[in-house]
Amino acid sequence: MQPGDDLAALLGDAVEQAGGLEEGDVLVVAQKAVSKAEGRVEQTDDVVATILREARAVRRRRGDLVIAETKHGFVCASAGVDKSNAPGEGWIVLLPEDPDTSASRIRSAVGERFGHEPAVIVSDSFGRAWRQGTTDVAIGVAGMRPLLDLRGKPDAHGYELSSTVIAVADELAGAAELVMGKANGVPAVIVRGYSVPPGDGSAGELVMPPERDLFP
Secondary structure, X not given: OOOOOOHHHHHHHHHHHOOOOOOOOEEEEEHHHHHHHOOOEEEOOOHHHHHHHHEEEEEEXXXXXXXXXXXXXXXXXXXXXXOOOOOOOOEEEOOOOXXXXXXXXXXXXXXXXXXXXXXXXXXXXXXEOOEEEEEEEXXXXXXXXXXXXXXXXXXXXXXEOOOOEEOHHHHHHHHHHHHHOOOOOOOEEEEOOOOOOOOOOOHHHHOOOOOOOOOO
């Protein structure tokens, strides 16, 4: 993937080779593919300076290890700046400027080609507080609600759920990563057979507001 490549056209070619789209399909696209196509790559000798430039706020720092809040509101290592799967030595990949808009553009272009628009998720690998390892999460969403709100609905025994909200966009991103893999070079996956929450939301809905009091 090179800056300026028509990512939607390349994805459309791959989808066509795979047999096309079905109603209800979710297209999960790796953030690195989106960032590279949009030119969000750069060569630098000072990665930390780039991280600080990309950060809206630094939450924690120990030497070159930086946990930062990006301008999108995501709290993650290095403000999403990454050396892995970069174009070459000394290059880094940054997050897309607006991952939701990136997802929407892909959705429109692929939908025009195939006659119906899939939900689209732009995914990236994030760590989790108090958990080992990484999992892919949604940093961009189009054509679906990223959260499934079950509050007020009964469980299997009739108990009314009071706080259950499922991060389905993150779950779909994590499931897709099992196929894409961190080092397999697979930039996108079609998830089929899941009924996504209807509507059109944004990845920002997945971010916990910093002012929210969890223990009022």
